Amino acid sequence: MSARIGVITFPGTLDDVDAARAVRYAGAEAVPLWHGDHDLQGVDAVVVPGGFSYGDYLRAGAIASLAPIMREVVDGAAKGLPVLGICNGFQILCEAGLLPGALTRNAKLHFVCRDQTLRVENSATAWTSGYAPGEEIVVPVKNAEGRFVATAQTLAELEGEGRVAFRYVGTNPNGSTNDIAGVTSANGRVVGLMPHPEHAIDLLTGPSVQGLGLFTSVLAAVAGAPAA
Amino acid sequence: MARVVVDVMPKPEILDVQGQAVSRALTRIGVSGIEVRQGKHFELEVDDSVDDETLHRIAGDLLANPVIEDWTVTRV
Numbered sequence: 528m529s530a531r532i533g534v535i536t537f538p539g540t541l542d543d544v545d546a547a548r549a550v551r552y553a554g555a556e557a558v559p560l561w562h563g564d565h566d567l568q569g570v571d572a573v574v575v576p577g578g579f580s581y582g583d584y585l586r587a588g589a590i591a592s593l594a595p596i597m598r599e600v601v602d603g604a605a606k607g608l609p610v611l612g613i614c615n616g617f618q619i620l621c622e623a624g625l626l627p628g629a630l631t632r633n634a635k636l637h638f639v640c641r642d643q644t645l646r647v648e649n650s651a652t653a654w655t656s657g658y659a660p661g662e663e664i665v666v667p668v669k670n671a672e673g674r675f676v677a678t679a680q681t682l683a684e685l686e687g688e689g690r691v692a693f694r695y696v697g698t699n700p701n702g703s704t705n706d707i708a709g710v711t712s713a714n715g716r717v718v719g720l721m722p723h724p725e726h727a728i729d730l731l732t733g734p735s736v737q738g739l740g741l742f743t744s745v746l747a748a749v750a751g752a753p754a755a
Numbered sequence: 756m757a758r759v760v761v762d763v764m765p766k767p768e769i770l771d772v773q774g775q776a777v778s779r780a781l782t783r784i785g786v787s788g789i790e791v792r793q794g795k796h797f798e799l800e801v802d803d804s805v806d807d808e809t810l811h812r813i814a815g816d817l818l819a820n821p822v823i824e825d826w827t828v829t830r831v
Contacts, residue, residue, distance in 0.1 A: 585817070585818070586820055589817065589820070593817070621822075622820065627822075628822060629820055629822040629823045631765075631769065631770075631772075631823055632772050632773060633772070634770065634772055635772065636772050636773070636776055674770075676769060676822070676823060677822065678822070702770070
């Protein structure tokens with residue numbers, strides 16, 4: 528039986544369709560999850576996709592982090608449920624306290640939309656185990672609030688514990704601290720990144736197929752693990 | 756009912772790119788010597804049963820993000 532990966536839709540989510548497609552390309556079943564439900568439908572892992580949930584009102588991800596489905600995701604993550612946050616999803620996971628730091632307005636205020644080279648800094652997480660350590664991948668980045676910031680103490684912990692999952696290579700698109708593009712939880716089960724691996728799974732529509740690795744990696748992580 | 760104001764500002768060490776942009780725009784209307792930092796101002800109509808502890812909790816849990824912002828709660 529194939530793994531079942533939940534993809535959440537909030538009001539204002541844009542990339543749930545592409546995320547679900549990436550899940551299917553990886554060989555898993557994509558299960559639509561609704562923001563207003565208190566039900567993860569027994570999925571093996573969850574993707575929180577990008578967009579502008581709740582219109583980015585208050586702060587990007589702030590309102591969504593309190594949605595009913597996110598209470599379930601927070602509880603699930605505490606039990607080891609793999610969770611991936613992409614772009615707005617990363618912002619939501621930070622606001623929900625599942626990942627450290629915050630995403631702020633890009634340096635120079637530009638909305639950045641381009642293909643971006645990333646280096647996989649930690650290939651031991653639930654979402655990156657299919658990559659080689661230090662492997663470089665090209666995926667699209669598209670955001671206005673992707674500049675990762677954290678306290679000096681948090682940054683020291685992230686760097687010291689190898690919890691920077693992805694780093695920008697070449698140009699830093701938004702002034703992100705230490706070129707950080709994505710981070711992971713201490714147990715490696717929760718990962719968030721600003722760039723969009725779900726847009727890089729098919730050469731017809733993306734710059735590479737190198738984003739698919741996140742969605743195939745998690746299949747190994749959930750194989751044999753009990754469902755949420 | 757009481758009126759409560761919550762002001763939220765980016766922490767001093769956080770780069771405030773919006774405030775910088777406003778500062779630069781000021782020079783275009785001929786005003787120099789002003790540096791702007793931009794934050795948020797919330798006006799709350801609060802039932803008398805809501806205590807100060809609750810007000811500080813909602814400010815820190817929702818209205819502001821403690822990672823990047825400072826806030827003040829003022830009964831007016």
